[in-house]
Amino acid sequence: MENKRVILAVVLSLAVLVGWNFLFPAKPPAPKPDTAAQSQAQAPAPKATPAPKADPIAAFAPTPGKKVMVETPLYTAEFNAAGGVLSQFSLKNYRQTITNDSPLVDLVNAKSQSKAPLGLILNGSPTWQNVDWAIEGGDLRLGPADTGSLTFVGRMGDVTLKRVMTFSGAGYLIDEKLSLQNAGGAPLSSRLSMTVAVDRLSAEGDSYNPTQAAFYDTSGLELFSSEKKLAEGIADEKPVQWGSIMSNYFLVGVIPQTDNLHGKAKIEDGIFRVAVDKEGIDIPAGGRSDLDISYYLGPKDPKYLAAAPNHLSAAIDYGWFDFIAKPLLKLLHFFYDYVGNYGVAIILLTVLIKAIFWPLSHKSYKSMEQMKKLQPLLSQLREKYKDDRQKMNEEMMQLYKTYKVNPAGGCLPMVVQIPVFFGLYQALLHSIELRHACFIRYLPFTDMIWLADLSAKDPFYITPLIMGATMFLQQKMTPAPGDPTQAKIMLLMPVIFTFMFLNFPSGLVVYWLVNNVISIAQQYWMLNKKS
Numbered sequence: 001m002e003n004k005r006v007i008l009a010v011v012l013s014l015a016v017l018v019g020w021n022f023l024f025p026a027k028p029p030a031p032k033p034d035t036a037a038q039s040q041a042q043a044p045a046p047k048a049t050p051a052p053k054a055d056p057i058a059a060f061a062p063t064p065g066k067k068v069m070v071e072t073p074l075y076t077a078e079f080n081a082a083g084g085v086l087s088q089f090s091l092k093n094y095r096q097t098i099t100n101d102s103p104l105v106d107l108v109n110a111k112s113q114s115k116a117p118l119g120l121i122l123n124g125s126p127t128w129q130n131v132d133w134a135i136e137g138g139d140l141r142l143g144p145a146d147t148g149s150l151t152f153v154g155r156m157g158d159v160t161l162k163r164v165m166t167f168s169g170a171g172y173l174i175d176e177k178l179s180l181q182n183a184g185g186a187p188l189s190s191r192l193s194m195t196v197a198v199d200r201l202s203a204e205g206d207s208y209n210p211t212q213a214a215f216y217d218t219s220g221l222e223l224f225s226s227e228k229k230l231a232e233g234i235a236d237e238k239p240v241q242w243g244s245i246m247s248n249y250f251l252v253g254v255i256p257q258t259d260n261l262h263g264k265a266k267i268e269d270g271i272f273r274v275a276v277d278k279e280g281i282d283i284p285a286g287g288r289s290d291l292d293i294s295y296y297l298g299p300k301d302p303k304y305l306a307a308a309p310n311h312l313s314a315a316i317d318y319g320w321f322d323f324i325a326k327p328l329l330k331l332l333h334f335f336y337d338y339v340g341n342y343g344v345a346i347i348l349l350t351v352l353i354k355a356i357f358w359p360l361s362h363k364s365y366k367s368m369e370q371m372k373k374l375q376p377l378l379s380q381l382r383e384k385y386k387d388d389r390q391k392m393n394e395e396m397m398q399l400y401k402t403y404k405v406n407p408a409g410g411c412l413p414m415v416v417q418i419p420v421f422f423g424l425y426q427a428l429l430h431s432i433e434l435r436h437a438c439f440i441r442y443l444p445f446t447d448m449i450w451l452a453d454l455s456a457k458d459p460f461y462i463t464p465l466i467m468g469a470t471m472f473l474q475q476k477m478t479p480a481p482g483d484p485t486q487a488k489i490m491l492l493m494p495v496i497f498t499f500m501f502l503n504f505p506s507g508l509v510v511y512w513l514v515n516n517v518i519s520i521a522q523q524y525w526m527l528n529k530k531s
Contacts (some may be wrong), residue, residue, distance in 0.1 A: 474519060
């Protein structure tokens with residue numbers, strides 16, 4: 001097949017791949033127990049193994065409605081004594097918008113606290129309702145190297161729940177040691193749901209940065225972003241290691257450190273709720289059953305996620321091109337450490353990528369030039385064999401062989417670079433560092449905010465329009481296909497790409513724009529240099 005047809009196929013493939021996330025959102029999340037989960041019937045459990053002997057039950061003095069604060073260098077949290085649930089969790093290093101006086105990101109706002117974030121559901125009954133609770137300890141103010149604990153104690157019939165939560169000033173992880181003590185004369189088999197709840201973590205309808213439920217099960221990371229199905233309630237039937245609600249930049253998750261867990265998710269009253277269920281918790285008469293649980297509320301920063309158990313770091317998913325995205329991110333951070341501007345760092349990274357692919361580009365342009373010289377002969381063959389396509393293709397292949405021209409040589413370098421583009425696309429899309437990272441704050445000669453957030457689209461669409469113009473210029477510099485219809489289709493590609501890039505994060509548009517500008521300069525030099 002002729003060179004231009006191969007190029008057309010590759011470009012169209014690229015267009016489909018680039019637009020995939022936009023046209024086809026990720027598969028919906030699995031349902032987790034909210035109120036619906038609380039109404040599930042208790043399931044029978046396997047025979048209990050010997051449990052630790054229960055501690056003596058101390059004198060109990062309920063402290064209804066009492067609030068306690070935990071402050072670290074990274075966040076401020078407020079807990080309610082009634083069930084040890086969260087009523088606030090503000091991240092000190094992240095604001096809702098790019099303005100300096102913007103409120104801090106609060107992962108537990110007034111709307112979501114009504115769904116009892118970090119609440120426990122025992123045998124279908126929410127432990128934060130109709131249960132007497134007491135709290136041991138007061139407000140905590142922790143330094144970077146400090147740790148501190150709060151203890152919440154509640155009674156449900158013969159069962160005493162003891163939640164000991166430990167906080168660290170160095171991270172976003174909350175570790176809990178849960179004890180279920182049975183003061184009755186008969187053994188109990190219980191089911192426990194560990195829940196998190198959060199308001200929307202991104203703008204409604206944002207296809208590039210959806211709020212979604214996520215589970216890590218035996219198949220790896222499972223993402224569920226269909227709000228229609230989440231509103232109905234969904235479940236991950238495979239055993240899970242953790243469950244969360246997350247966006248590209250933030251995550252609220254529960255990580256029980258035990259086995260035989262199942263996850264559910266649901267949107268209820270506009271709040272995303274996730275629960276991880278543990279069936280068959282056996283508590284002997286006069287005995288105790290213990291469980292370790294961790295919670296993570298914070299940014300999707302690899303440094304902090306790596307400290308969490310059960311592969312929570314898998315929440316940052318770069319897709320098929322993970323092996324490319326990670327080193328590209330390291331290079332991006334390397335450049336940023338020197339220049340202090342992520343926009344400039346993206347430009348430097350683009351220059352480096354183009355330099356690495358220089359030999360391939362050189363071969364591509366040489367192949368295009370050879371194909372340009374063969375166009376008159378190819379046109380003659382088309383005319384001669386216009387009624388016999390098989391014969392025409394045979395003669396064309398013979399012509400390529402005679403002149404030692406590879407018809408796909410002009411597009412193969414493009415194919416090789418596609419994984420790099422998608423790797424960088426995923427890296428920029430999921431990098432918390434690019435959230436609110438400024439490139440050029442104001443539109444030149446104005447006071448209008450422009451590229452002040454590389455994770456957001458260009459508000460004036462200037463960069464995608466210039467990017468489209470550079471693509472059009474590249475098309476004009478490339479030898480035209482012999483088929484006029486095909487040539488017109490090729491000229492439509494800049495329009496298609498411009499449309500797709502209008503709402504792309506501006507950091508990615510900057511990369512593609514700079515890549516085009518360098519390619520134009522490179523193509524001009526290589527096609528016009530003296531032999």
